[in-house]
Amino acid sequence: MSTAADPKTPLTNRAGLTVKEYGGSKSTLCVGCGHDVITRQITQALYEMSIPPYKVAKMSGIGCSSKTTAYFADRGHGFNAVHGRMPAVATGAMMVNPSLLAVGVSGDGDTASIGAGQFVHLLRRNVPMVYIVENNGVYGLTKGQFSATADAGSKLKTGVVNDLPAIDLCAIAIELGCGYVARSFSGDMKQLLGLLKGAMAYRGTSLLDVISPCVTFNNHESSTKSYKWAKEHEIPIQEIGFVPYYEEIFVDYDPGTTQDVELHDGSHIRLKKLRADYDATDKGLAMALLQEAQQKIEFLTGLIYVEPSKKDFLQLSNIGPEPIVSLPEEKLRPSPAALDEMMASLT
């Protein structure tokens, strides 16, 4: 980030843009919706990372959360797909143009129910994209039915109790080999910003499961997805610091209290441990942590698991660095000699 000498001049980033130039259209969500807070952090993260907004591909499915991609980076293209199917659309786009930064925003209904199949295969393939789940345990647009991430025993305002266990998206993601798995809370803006920046620098699918209370349908006493509950129960496992690749690292750190994770582009994630002996690169520990949280009904947040160098789907598919979408026509149509050869093999 550059700083301006003249205080009247707005701050600009390395791309020469102000944070305003990362904005989008006005939100139409309910006043106080957790999703709007997340939108602001996405905007801020894109700005701080100096990502050219026209390179941002905003992907979403259907639901309150999926509307939010219209609320940031309107200098980039957006694609609001069908319910639960954003992973497929993003996969197609990224396979032919990996120079884009895909930022996907989904919800718990969109991801854990109707889109569960596509979510699973997105993770399995490790398609390069940031996948944010704005998780409030409830279907908002259809007026307050439980989703599959609602905790067992939680109660709707109407008195209906959820008897089914919650699907833990982070646990699924780790199981399926996702190399960047984080949980956060829309009320914890600093942590969320750090996690988003790490996710944007990460190569592969990064999953952010962000508890984002629904102020209209799921913010009452007996809900485990309310602001009050989340604030009272949140236990961050680290403080998240992010050092972009272009900044020199000169601050020493104590490996006993801080874990440093270097990403493929030379960026570093600095995790100041709040939980002694937790190693975010240890898959076994990560699964155990999630299991423990589930049993104790704890709300643990932070970078739960990270595998810094993992092949993404394009590398696995032998796709070259030049976007296929940029290839000229002569590379897309075999020569007359090639067609002759094909025909000759069929005589």
Add this chain to the structure above:
Amino acid sequence: MSTAVLDERHAAPASGALVVNDFSIHVATANGSGSQSSNTILMRAIFQMGIPVSGKNLFPSNIQGLPTWFTIRASKEGFIARRRDVGVLICMNPETAQEDVRTVAPGAAVIYEESLKLDASRQDVHFYPVPFQKLVLELVQDGKLRRLAVNMIYVGVAAWLLGIEMAEIEKALAKQFKNKAAAVDINMKAIRGGLDWAEKNLTKKDPFRLERMNQTEGKIIIEGNAATAIGCLMGGVQFLSWYPITPSSSLAEAVIDYGARYRLDPDTGKPSVAIVQAEDELAALGMVLGASWAGARAMTTTSGPGISLMAEFTGLGYYAEIPAVIVDVQRVGPSTGLPTRTMQGDITSTYYLSHGDANHILLLPGSVAECYSMAIDAFDLAERLQTPVFLMSDLDLGMNNWMADPFPYPDRPLDRGKVLRTREEIEAHIARFKEFARYRDVDGDGVPYRTLPGFVDMPAATFFTRGSGHTERATYSERPDEYKNNMDRLARKFETAKKYVPRPVVSGTGSSIGIIDYGSSDFAVEEARILLSRQGIPTDSLRLRALPFTPETSAFVADHERVYVVDQNRDGQMYDLIRLEVGSDAIKLRSIRHYDGFPLDAETVIEGIRAGEKS
């Protein structure tokens, strides 16, 4: 299997008269017994003798054990549709042997495994018992290879019986086993063993004979799916996503195989087409829309059940105006239906696929040559009109072997449609039309301009793609006038499509009887027309090559007294659409429907027309 109906052409020949190059060979085996190689060698050897030939695999949805049949039709007149009556039957499957013998035409030749003792079952056919199991013990030392090699013995017996030249069999064998000496040797020994045994032990009694012609020089033999795949690669496909389903899997696999050889970037050695095997058909089309939105020529290939699953994304592609090419290799539905049998069953459902108002461009290839050319057309149309385009092949066309001329090199560059790729193009557009509005009809043809994500850093050129109601500027809207404006433009765009789709092929000389057909029906219809004409019933024909209809269809119906519409489905799906199209002329239409899962044959068409003409 086949019924014992014979048309006039195929009445049992007078004693001593030969039937040369004009009959079907029907091979009955069990699935997974390795007969495919033997059958291909038989077919290719006949083809190499210059005799027009076609091969059809009537197979079960099964990996091993269930009955399967392969039909080779030799036709000096070049007829390559299915022929209903069987001239030569090769009976290798004990399970179906009795039934197979019962259904051949009188006068047929039946080669069978001696121990099946079939010769008592009919008096009016020529039986040739062969001790296949005994022979294979003598001819093949390796016990593991015997199950496959036994099929080569019937190739030898058939060669003796029909006069297939051994040199051509050897050539076909070498091609089949890609010149692998060991495999060629073992199989050639079995073939020769069969031939020698037949020569010594059998006496020819039937009239069927193959004689060298010069009608296949320079021709190719290809399955429709491979032809479509080559068309897609020549048409510049950049992204393919697919989910395995019979009968379309071999199309995707052909794109993979040919693509690995002919679509590598010479500078980097990396593929210029990205291929993803999707988790289901919903994802397959979703990926296509994502790739296409990003600017790539993108396609998927599927069959009926996949089309059903793609309904929602098809609606999005239509409404958000994203190009896509979807190949539907149709099979028998509804539901799982008969997965390995053929049908033109998805015409109406695909034409209107999606909830809400929607209609789509359907291309209707009638040959392997059109599988190739229409695959190229499909990409041009999809990008020119910014909408999903369906290439409606079927199992008969897609998975069977067809003779054709080599495919010509495309005579025009790729038509990428109204896409603004560069800053200069966008600036010129804005200078001309004041602004870039994604869904505004600035040219009056209903087709708007689009930009691509990540290409140009210009805030004025970005837009938000959505399946919800939108304004001309692609912003969210629920306003009635804006919704209607958009839907009316889409209807206008569909009118524009009529200018670009392949026109029907009309032929005839002023008969009062017209025939309308489409797709793989054409071979049977053309054969039927020739035979009807010989019987004093001349006909005209119009072969549809696309939907929406172009004016030729109404004009054709207007010009004829009676028009027979040939459908390979129970409900007369195209007949219904034509009824809607031609208004009061619908009274002239009659429907011929074939829907038993087997490819259409000329006799069915002839019977339909003769019955109609009598009434």
